[in-house]
Amino acid sequence: xxxxxxxxxxxxxxxxxxxxxxxxxxxxxxxxxxxxxxxxxxxxxxxxxxxxxxxxxxxxxxxxxxxxxxxxxxxxxxxxxxxxxxxxxxxxxxxxxxxxxxxxxxxxxxxxxxxxxxxxxxxxxxxxxxxxxxxxxxxxxxxxxxxxxxxxxxxxxxxxxxxxxxxxxxxxxxxxxxxxxxxxxxxxxxxxxxxxxxxxxxxxxxxxxxxxxxxxxxxxxxxxxxxxxxxxxxxxxxxxxxxxxxxxxxxxxxxxxxxxxxxxxxxxxxxxxxxxxxxxxxxxxxxxxxxxxxxxxxxxxxxxxxxxxxxxxxxxxxxxxxxxxxxxxxxxxxxxxxxxxxxxxxxxxxxxxxxxxx
Numbered sequence: 145x146x147x148x149x150x151x152x153x154x155x156x157x158x159x160x161x162x163x164x165x166x167x168x169x170x171x172x173x174x175x176x177x178x179x180x181x182x183x184x185x186x187x188x189x190x191x192x193x194x195x196x197x198x199x200x201x202x203x204x205x206x207x208x209x210x211x212x213x214x215x216x217x218x219x220x221x222x223x224x225x226x227x228x229x230x231x232x233x234x235x236x237x238x239x240x241x242x243x244x245x246x247x248x249x250x251x252x253x254x255x256x257x258x259x260x261x262x263x264x265x266x267x268x269x270x271x272x273x274x275x276x277x278x279x280x281x282x283x284x285x286x287x288x289x290x291x292x293x294x295x296x297x298x299x300x301x302x303x304x305x306x307x308x309x310x311x312x313x314x315x316x317x318x319x320x321x322x323x324x325x326x327x328x329x330x331x332x333x334x335x336x337x338x339x340x341x342x343x344x345x346x347x348x349x350x351x352x353x354x355x356x357x358x359x360x361x362x363x364x365x366x367x368x369x370x371x372x373x374x375x376x377x378x379x380x381x382x383x384x385x386x387x388x389x390x391x392x393x394x395x396x397x398x399x400x401x402x403x404x405x406x407x408x409x410x411x412x413x414x415x416x417x418x419x420x421x422x423x424x425x426x427x428x429x430x431x432x433x434x435x436x437x438x439x440x441x442x443x444x445x446x447x448x449x450x451x452x453x454x455x456x457x458x459x460x461x462x463x464x465x466x467x468x469x470x471x472x473x474x475x476x477x478x479x480x481x482x483x484x485x486x487x488x489x490x491x492x493x494x495x496x497x498x499x500x501x502x
Contacts (some may be wrong), residue, residue: 158424163182164182167255174247189417337379338377347432351364364404375501386432403436479493479495
């Protein structure tokens with residue numbers, strides 16, 4: 145039963161979405177039928193991406209789960225579960241059968257056990273990793289231009305050719321300033337200018353910029369839904385997001401025999417997120433996907449792709465995807481990384497955004 149917005153009591157969908165504990169619903173075939181918002185956040189996967197998949201394709205249950213009696217539930221506390229996309233979680237894992245529906249069950253995944261024991265250790269670890277990454281990246285990126293500046297200054301002092309040396313100094317100082325500007329993007333807390341916008345001119349402009357520069361010589365295909373309504377976005381922010389994702393795709397597939405990038409759009413009627421306990425889910429029907437035929441991110445960094453200073457490339461700074469995530473969230477949407485196998489292996493970053501009036 146669906147309750148009209150703002151009237152009466154919340155319906156089951158709103159209550160399920162607002163549960164503070166991650167919950168999966170499995171059907172009689174042991175495939176995921178539903179997942180609430182807490183589960184999406186904990187597993188870093190959308191309900192849409194999990195629906196229809198076997199439980200083992202999402203996570204590996206705790207030891208002893210395979211030997212459980214089908215007529216009974218199952219519980220394991222203080223246990224580790226491995227995620228199919230890499231990484232582990234320390235959880236309480238409780239499966240409860242749905243009596244009136246044979247074979248169906250709910251699985252609650254409670255992350256609080258480790259949290260109680262470690263206090264805020266997980267947050268501290270993430271913060272420490274970001275701080276270490278920032279220090280390492282800054283040391284690496286700033287040391288080289290500073291070395292060049294110092295050498296040029298020494299040559300100037302000894303009577304070297306001033307014009308060439310001052311140009312070198314200016315260029316290296318500009319490199320440092322550009323790096324600091326990129327880091328300052330994360331500290332910009334000004335609200336975005338969200339307006340009803342047709343996304344196709346922005347996509348076209350981003351594609352033109354890419355193919356005239358960093359993506360020159362790479363095939364870029366389009367798979368567009370021409371009937372998309374206006375989207376509620378900040379034009380400059382969306383353009384920056386598209387350019388960052390196109391650059392990421394270019395670097396990922398450039399070494400392939402026939403590198404290809406696809407820009408796709410679609411209208412997803414069932415895509416939505418929870419905005420708070422007991423509140424109706426917010427529709428995010430507008431999908432923009434940037435796909436490439438590269439090998440994808442290394443499995444060990446997939447859970448951390450959107451964290452600052454995490455990169456799968458030796459020369460990467462780990463700033464592009466976290467900035468994409470920040471800007472998408474400020475526009476009320478979400479971004480998702482997916483490694484797909486059908487119709488052929490490819491990597492996809494999917495943006496889900498609100499349409500005007502939602």
